Each structure stands twice: as C-alpha cells, then as structure tokens.
Amino acid sequence: MLPALERIPDACDYIAHGEYFVLHAPRQTGKTTSLADLARQLTAAGDYLALHFSCEAASSFAHDVGATEQALLGQIRAAAQIAHLPPEMMPPSPWPDAPPGTALGIGLAAWVAQCPRPLVLFFDEIDSLRDDALLNTLRQLRAGYTTNRAGFVHSIALCGLRDVRDYKAASGGDPTRLGSPSPFNIKVDSIRLGDFTRDEVIALYTQHTAETGQEFSPRALDLAYYYTQGQPWLVNALASEIIRRMRIESTITEEHIDRAKERMIVARATHLDSLVDKLTDPVVQRVIEPLIAGRYIDADPAFNDAVAYVRDLGLVARTKPLRVANPIYNEVIVRVLGSGIEENITSGPSQFRLPDGRLDFPRLLTEFAAFWKLNGEILAGDQRYHEVAPQLVLMAFLHRIVNGGGYIDREYGVGRGRIDLLIRQPWTDSDGRRAEQREAFELKVWRDKHKDPLGEGLAQLDGYLDRVDLPTGVLVIFDRREKAAPITERTRFSDATSPSGRTITLLRA
Structure with a gap:
C-alpha cells in the first residue's frame, strides 16, 4: 500500500495547528485505510492520541439524536479497545450523563480532561448520518471548538463521500443546503483524496515485484494505469485478478491486463x-x-x-x-x-x-x-x-x-x-x-x-x-x-x- 502521509500530506499540518478539516472521496479510494494508518502512526509517535472510528453504526437514527450520540460514543470506545490504548488514555467509563443533544460534546470534553495527550479524532463515514442526527453532531463539534477550545478535541477530520458543509445529508445528492452559517463552518479546508498517479501505480506494483520477484512488463504498467486512471480499488483489483484468480506466475503482460479487465467487468465485482x-x-x-x-x-x-x-x-x-x-x-x-x-x-x-x-x-x-x-x-x-x-x-x-x-x-x-x-x-x-x-x-x-x-x-x-x-x-x-x-x-x-x-x-x- 502507499503510505498515508503520501496520500494526505496536508493532514499532519492541519493536526499540528489544531485544526478541523474534511476528507472526502468516492468509495473504495483508500480513505479508511489511509486514516486508520495515519491514526496508528500519530499515536505511535507519542505526540497525540489519534483514533479512527466509523459513524455507520449510528446511520439508522436519522431523527433520534440521543440514540445517535450513544452509538457514536459506543463506536469510539470500541475503537479505543481495539487499538489497545493504555488505561490512562481510554475514554471515560462510563461516559458522563448528559441530556440528549449534548452527550457527544460533554463526553469528548470529559475524555480530553483526563487524557495525557492532545486528542485527534477521525470521524469516518460521517455522511452516513442523516438529517437531525447529522446536524446535531456537527453542531456539537462546532460548539466544542468555539466555546471550549482548550478543553476540547485538538483536531478532528470528518471523512465521507461528500464535503459535509454543502449538503444536509449525503443521501442521493439531495441539494438542500445546510443554511448559513454551516454547522461545520469552523473547518480549515476540505481535502479531496485523489486517485493514484501513474508513478504511484508503478510504485504499488513494484512493491509486489520486490516481495515476489514477479514483474510487470512496461506495456502492462501503462495499460493498467490507462484502464483504471489510478482509481485505487481498480488498480488493486486488476493485479489481484491476475495473481490470485488467474494464477499467473510469469511476467505480467498487456494480454494479462486485458483478460483481467474483461473478467472483472463480466463478473461485476462488488465495487463495480x-x-x-x-x-x-x-x-x-x-x-x-x-x-x-x-x-x-x-x-x-x-x-x-x-x-x-x-x-x-x-x-x-x-x-x-x-x-x-x-x-x-x-x-x-x-x-x-x-x-x-x-x-x-x-x-x-x-x-x-x-x-x-x-x-x-x-x-x-x-x-x-x-x-x-x-x-x-x-x-x-x-x-x-x-x-x-x-x-x-x-x-x-x-x-x-x-x-x-x-x-x-x-x-x-x-x-x-x-x-x-x-x-x-x-x-x-x-x-x-x-x-x-x-x-x-x-x-x-x-x-x-x-x-x-x-x-x-x-x-x-x-x-x-x-x-x-x-x-x-x-x-x-x-x-x-x-x-x-x-x-x-x-x-x-x-x-x-x-x-x-x-x-x-x-x-x-
């Protein structure tokens, strides 16, 4: 895989300055992989406690703000346990009691108060939240940033398909605006995770060659980039089709790329x-x-x-x-x-x-x-x-x-x-x-x-x-x-x- 810091190089600068930002890209482009890798690197370096978690568990509570908050806090705790954080860095147990609509902000503030490091949170799949649940979540994060800056989360990244400042919910392109000011108008920037460049595709495939000795012909590399235009899932799936399913063990040629592309299209793999x-x-x-x-x-x-x-x-x-x-x-x-x-x-x-x-x-x-x-x-x-x-x-x-x-x-x-x-x-x-x-x-x-x-x-x-x-x-x-x-x-x-x-x-x- 390509290192997270190469894919989202601006993220560390935003985090160092304690800023909130948005990372968005189409599905299967490596958002989750990059954020999870970045969180591990930041925590291992010792300057921050960085945690990546998914908001999808709260996606069914479109109008139940309290249930959404509890689902999000539950996901944060589960992610902390999976990351095997030391006891002094774990979230409060239990989370503080708070009225519905305030529990997320109060809970995060309580965690910051006891955590020995600046807290960095990556809210993945944020646009799986809907309507009131999404609006309330954004408003609590904004309130924490604007009214309790020293006692709230140091840096937050919201990650999803779309830039959440523009749409009420990422639910089929609903163009209903959030209104002005936006519930998340505190963000410093919106990063769009891009597709791989041709050089990055070559670098990724070269990792396979270095590990196994199996080479790609120059024409195969060119054709792989042409067919995929660097879309990360396609780049990986094309090579996987050749190596794991077609079981090609010799040098990978343009004919193999052609056959693999056709097989993927006919099979209509999950992403497609x-x-x-x-x-x-x-x-x-x-x-x-x-x-x-x-x-x-x-x-x-x-x-x-x-x-x-x-x-x-x-x-x-x-x-x-x-x-x-x-x-x-x-x-x-x-x-x-x-x-x-x-x-x-x-x-x-x-x-x-x-x-x-x-x-x-x-x-x-x-x-x-x-x-x-x-x-x-x-x-x-x-x-x-x-x-x-x-x-x-x-x-x-x-x-x-x-x-x-x-x-x-x-x-x-x-x-x-x-x-x-x-x-x-x-x-x-x-x-x-x-x-x-x-x-x-x-x-x-x-x-x-x-x-x-x-x-x-x-x-x-x-x-x-x-x-x-x-x-x-x-x-x-x-x-x-x-x-x-x-x-x-x-x-x-x-x-x-x-x-x-x-x-x-x-x-x-």
Missing part, C-alpha cells in the same frame, strides 16, 4: 456492482445519458449540482471536459444499461467464429440488421435511458457475440455526437502466431430538426480510422425522427465513400 446501482438515480442519469449520447449539455445550476454529485460518486472525472472517470467504468456503464437487452439475444458467440478464431464479421452485421428489424423498436422503447436506446441495443448485441474471447473498446463523451467502437478479436494465423482482428464502428443518430448526419459521420469515422490505423469501418445511423420510414423499410446496408476515399459500410437502421 455498487457503483452501477447508481445508474437508476435520476440525478446520475441526467449526467450520464448525454455523455453516452455525445451531445452538448445545457449549463444550468441544477445540472451543475448533478455533475458535482456524480463526481463525488467517482463516476465521472474531476477534470474537464466532462467524461466518465476511466475506461473500465466506461465499459461497465453501457454493459449494465444493455444487460436486459442481452438477455433477449439468442445468438451465441460460437455461431460467429471462423475455424481460426476470427469473427465472421459480415455475418455479424447481417444478423444484427435482422435482429434490429424484428426487435429494435420494442427493445429501444423499453429502455430507461431512452435517448441512447438504439446504441445500447447494438452494443448489447456486440457484447453477446464478441464476449466469447474478444474485446470491445469504446469512446463516447460530451460533444462527440457519436460513439466509436473498436472490436479486437485475438486469433491464430496459419503459422501459429498470435494475431488480432480489428473492426471499427461509428454510431450516430438522426433526430428531428437535424439534417442527415451521413456527411458528418463519414468525416468523423475517417478520423477514428486514422487513429486506430484501419482501412475501412462501419457507420451506423439510427433514424429516430417521428416521420422515419418503418423499421423494416429503413434498415438496409449500402456502401459510402468517406472524404479520404475509404469505402465504408453504411447501415441505416
């Missing part, structure tokens, strides 16, 4: 599953749907709040332009949204494999067109993400067929006006050498009040084919105009010529 559960949230849909559609977005305060919420979840990148956080999430999102469609596809991967392992690509295109004519309108009409329903149908069809051993790389995002897909199918040539079949798609939509996107699509596909170094590709245009011809009439193939002179297979659907 919990993440995609958010896709049904209307606030999340408001951000993700235009991302997939590739359209420009209307900038308004409500949308900005939605973007802030989705960023705090870790689904989209922190930096501009607005985009999905990493290629693995990119893939998971569209696969999950198309999973119901995939259940209706009776064709199997083996039907489209040639003897040497390549895809029978012409047959794949023909079979999709037939499937679309028969099922397209029904399946597209049932999709929650209606704006991108046709694209989801095609991608679900490709997932079903290509997942028998190949990979699909996709590019989509705000303002692109399209989705670009690259199918990569490994196969073995006549000399027994490893080779890779590559086929490119571009997906566009013809909507009411817009002109036929054929010309724009051909030019865009030219650029994509240049980047992936392919001589030809497939342009699919879904006609979603109200006056479009019936699906059986409009779904047809033809050839088109791109601006650079490429012959392009055109599918109007």
Whole structure:
C-alpha cells in the first residue's frame, strides 16, 4: 500500500495547528485505510492520541439524536479497545450523563480532561448520518471548538463521500443546503483524496515485484494505469485478478491486463456492482445519458449540482471536459444499461467464429440488421435511458457475440455526437502466431430538426480510422425522427465513400 502521509500530506499540518478539516472521496479510494494508518502512526509517535472510528453504526437514527450520540460514543470506545490504548488514555467509563443533544460534546470534553495527550479524532463515514442526527453532531463539534477550545478535541477530520458543509445529508445528492452559517463552518479546508498517479501505480506494483520477484512488463504498467486512471480499488483489483484468480506466475503482460479487465467487468465485482446501482438515480442519469449520447449539455445550476454529485460518486472525472472517470467504468456503464437487452439475444458467440478464431464479421452485421428489424423498436422503447436506446441495443448485441474471447473498446463523451467502437478479436494465423482482428464502428443518430448526419459521420469515422490505423469501418445511423420510414423499410446496408476515399459500410437502421 502507499503510505498515508503520501496520500494526505496536508493532514499532519492541519493536526499540528489544531485544526478541523474534511476528507472526502468516492468509495473504495483508500480513505479508511489511509486514516486508520495515519491514526496508528500519530499515536505511535507519542505526540497525540489519534483514533479512527466509523459513524455507520449510528446511520439508522436519522431523527433520534440521543440514540445517535450513544452509538457514536459506543463506536469510539470500541475503537479505543481495539487499538489497545493504555488505561490512562481510554475514554471515560462510563461516559458522563448528559441530556440528549449534548452527550457527544460533554463526553469528548470529559475524555480530553483526563487524557495525557492532545486528542485527534477521525470521524469516518460521517455522511452516513442523516438529517437531525447529522446536524446535531456537527453542531456539537462546532460548539466544542468555539466555546471550549482548550478543553476540547485538538483536531478532528470528518471523512465521507461528500464535503459535509454543502449538503444536509449525503443521501442521493439531495441539494438542500445546510443554511448559513454551516454547522461545520469552523473547518480549515476540505481535502479531496485523489486517485493514484501513474508513478504511484508503478510504485504499488513494484512493491509486489520486490516481495515476489514477479514483474510487470512496461506495456502492462501503462495499460493498467490507462484502464483504471489510478482509481485505487481498480488498480488493486486488476493485479489481484491476475495473481490470485488467474494464477499467473510469469511476467505480467498487456494480454494479462486485458483478460483481467474483461473478467472483472463480466463478473461485476462488488465495487463495480455498487457503483452501477447508481445508474437508476435520476440525478446520475441526467449526467450520464448525454455523455453516452455525445451531445452538448445545457449549463444550468441544477445540472451543475448533478455533475458535482456524480463526481463525488467517482463516476465521472474531476477534470474537464466532462467524461466518465476511466475506461473500465466506461465499459461497465453501457454493459449494465444493455444487460436486459442481452438477455433477449439468442445468438451465441460460437455461431460467429471462423475455424481460426476470427469473427465472421459480415455475418455479424447481417444478423444484427435482422435482429434490429424484428426487435429494435420494442427493445429501444423499453429502455430507461431512452435517448441512447438504439446504441445500447447494438452494443448489447456486440457484447453477446464478441464476449466469447474478444474485446470491445469504446469512446463516447460530451460533444462527440457519436460513439466509436473498436472490436479486437485475438486469433491464430496459419503459422501459429498470435494475431488480432480489428473492426471499427461509428454510431450516430438522426433526430428531428437535424439534417442527415451521413456527411458528418463519414468525416468523423475517417478520423477514428486514422487513429486506430484501419482501412475501412462501419457507420451506423439510427433514424429516430417521428416521420422515419418503418423499421423494416429503413434498415438496409449500402456502401459510402468517406472524404479520404475509404469505402465504408453504411447501415441505416
């Protein structure tokens, strides 16, 4: 693991000055691990008594302030026992009697009064508290800071998904403001725990090499960072998949990274599953749907709040332009949204494999067109993400067929006006050498009040084919105009010529 002081270097400075601060980041980024490690280091150094504990045990008492206080004090005592603190540093036993709404502050003040060291507390999962329970907890901490500074907790860090000064409760992005002044306006700063840099990913994997002798090829390291963009859980899970589940004992190569990424996506590991559960949230849909559609977005305060919420979840990148956080999430999102469609596809991967392992690509295109004519309108009409329903149908069809051993790389995002897909199918040539079949798609939509996107699509596909170094590709245009011809009439193939002179297979659907 990476040392806590490297991940949150500002924390020690805030603690040294007796300041209160907030640490927030998406789930599975290492907040809890870093805080627990920092608490151990601070206590072991002898200058402070630092304790990390979770507020989750109090999360069910949204409107019962007294029960929340007792749950929090109980968690503090349990954490102190687990840390094996010496008797003189343990919290009071029992905690002082106090009226509901004051017990937390009075209890902490009593502990400070008897503790031989300055007390530092890390309130983890603070945003699991709700409504009155959260407000009262913050107000008691503020009161201790402002009215009893010398006799209260030296330094406090509140840790959660979101910056608690902004929201009443981190409960699905509720934009109800706490009001002014904030119950925690005493904080000095809000630290956002970031993803790993490329150098940090290499440092983490190099620790494994140093311990075991198993190396990662340079290309494998590059690909691991590209697929994860440094998201800490993904970085660790990718290596764990290769080493523990795939049981690779040789040098880890880019092929191993590719296979592990695909296995994680298909298995929908716990972190990925919990993440995609958010896709049904209307606030999340408001951000993700235009991302997939590739359209420009209307900038308004409500949308900005939605973007802030989705960023705090870790689904989209922190930096501009607005985009999905990493290629693995990119893939998971569209696969999950198309999973119901995939259940209706009776064709199997083996039907489209040639003897040497390549895809029978012409047959794949023909079979999709037939499937679309028969099922397209029904399946597209049932999709929650209606704006991108046709694209989801095609991608679900490709997932079903290509997942028998190949990979699909996709590019989509705000303002692109399209989705670009690259199918990569490994196969073995006549000399027994490893080779890779590559086929490119571009997906566009013809909507009411817009002109036929054929010309724009051909030019865009030219650029994509240049980047992936392919001589030809497939342009699919879904006609979603109200006056479009019936699906059986409009779904047809033809050839088109791109601006650079490429012959392009055109599918109007």
